Amino acid sequence: MADKSTFLEVDQQEEILFVKINRPEKRNAISDELIMALEAVFSAIPAGVRCAVLHGEGPHFSAGLDLSELQERTVVEGLHHSRMWHRALDRIQFGTVPVVAVLTGACVGGGLEIAAACHIRVAEQTTFYALPEGQRGIFVGGGASVRLPKLIGMARMSDMMFTGRVIQAEEGVAMGFSQYLAAEGEGLTQGLELAKRIAQNAEMTNYALMHVLPRIADSAQSEGLLLESLMAAIAQSSPEAKQRLADFLEGRAKKIV
Numbered sequence: 001m002a003d004k005s006t007f008l009e010v011d012q013q014e015e016i017l018f019v020k021i022n023r024p025e026k027r028n029a030i031s032d033e034l035i036m037a038l039e040a041v042f043s044a045i046p047a048g049v050r051c052a053v054l055h056g057e058g059p060h061f062s063a064g065l066d067l068s069e070l071q072e073r074t075v076v077e078g079l080h081h082s083r084m085w086h087r088a089l090d091r092i093q094f095g096t097v098p099v100v101a102v103l104t105g106a107c108v109g110g111g112l113e114i115a116a117a118c119h120i121r122v123a124e125q126t127t128f129y130a131l132p133e134g135q136r137g138i139f140v141g142g143g144a145s146v147r148l149p150k151l152i153g154m155a156r157m158s159d160m161m162f163t164g165r166v167i168q169a170e171e172g173v174a175m176g177f178s179q180y181l182a183a184e185g186e187g188l189t190q191g192l193e194l195a196k197r198i199a200q201n202a203e204m205t206n207y208a209l210m211h212v213l214p215r216i217a218d219s220a221q222s223e224g225l226l227l228e229s230l231m232a233a234i235a236q237s238s239p240e241a242k243q244r245l246a247d248f249l250e251g252r253a254k255k256i257v
């Protein structure tokens with residue numbers, strides 16, 4: 001598959017699409033070109049792909065926004081820039097396949113915003129999280145104020161921005177940044193294992209988890225419950241669900257344990 005940017009590598013291996021941020025000399029800082037390339041890749045996931053793994057080349061997942069591109073922007077230009085990030089990260093969160101992020105080293109600022117748009121995060125022991133926007137005199141602009149409070153709570157996010165607090169990988173699991181902790185050098189293997197498992201799910205289930213669950217979480221209770229019922233009825237009537245239920249009842253399916 002053709003690369004969408006000098007700094008983004010895409011590699012399809014059967015049902016899994018590996019997307020690698022490849023700009024280690026700048027600690028995988030995200031330029032406008034890179035954010036647009038991410039948007040392009042996640043807007044056109046090739047047929048046959050069932051799950052993606054997003055990772056970074058070198059010791060750091062991403063040092064966030066490419067600060068060298070932060071020129072004097074007018075208010076309106078600033079709005080457009082932030083909305084460009086929102087569009088790209090929405091394509092990751094609300095695209096066609098679940099995305100597993102494999103984190104290493106710096107996962108900071110815009111890098112953390114990208115990680116938060118993924119569906120599952122595996123953090124190697126070297127990972128650390130920070131929101132240096134607070135210290136740089138700016139504000140988050142890539143969706144962190146919406147996505148991070150859902151992962152770690154608003155008080156923790158405010159603390160990170162007020163005080164410049166850096167969270168290490170292990171604490172990050174307890175706080176909700178990542179769901180898995182991997183030994184150094186093992187993150188990609190673990191991420192791939194998870195991606196292969198996710199790829200086995202009924203497509204309707206993955207769709208519901210990606211597109212419906214977050215909408216339910218954003219809804220008032222009565223609308224949320226109605227959405228849940230609609231989704232449940234659609235999912236259970238799919239031929240794939242009927243086959244899977246029959247497989248279980250007739251002893252062909254794997255048990256939970």
Ligand code: 1HE
Pocket residue numbers: 025026027029030060062063064065066067068082085106108109110111113131132133136139140141142
């Ligand atoms: C960069 C960037 C960057 C490194 N933009 N060029 N993000 C930050 O405020 C984090 C800034 N970066 C760092 O704190 C450190 O670079 C790290 C802790 C991530 C890594 O440290 P280290 O010692 O391994 O690398 P380094 O020597 O600091 O950086 C190597 C090179 O990458 C160097 O360039 P060089 O030409 O001198 O070799 C750095 O300038 C460059 N580099 N990080 C541009 N971020 C949607 S809004 C989101 C808002 C934000 O993300 S704000 C947070 C920005």
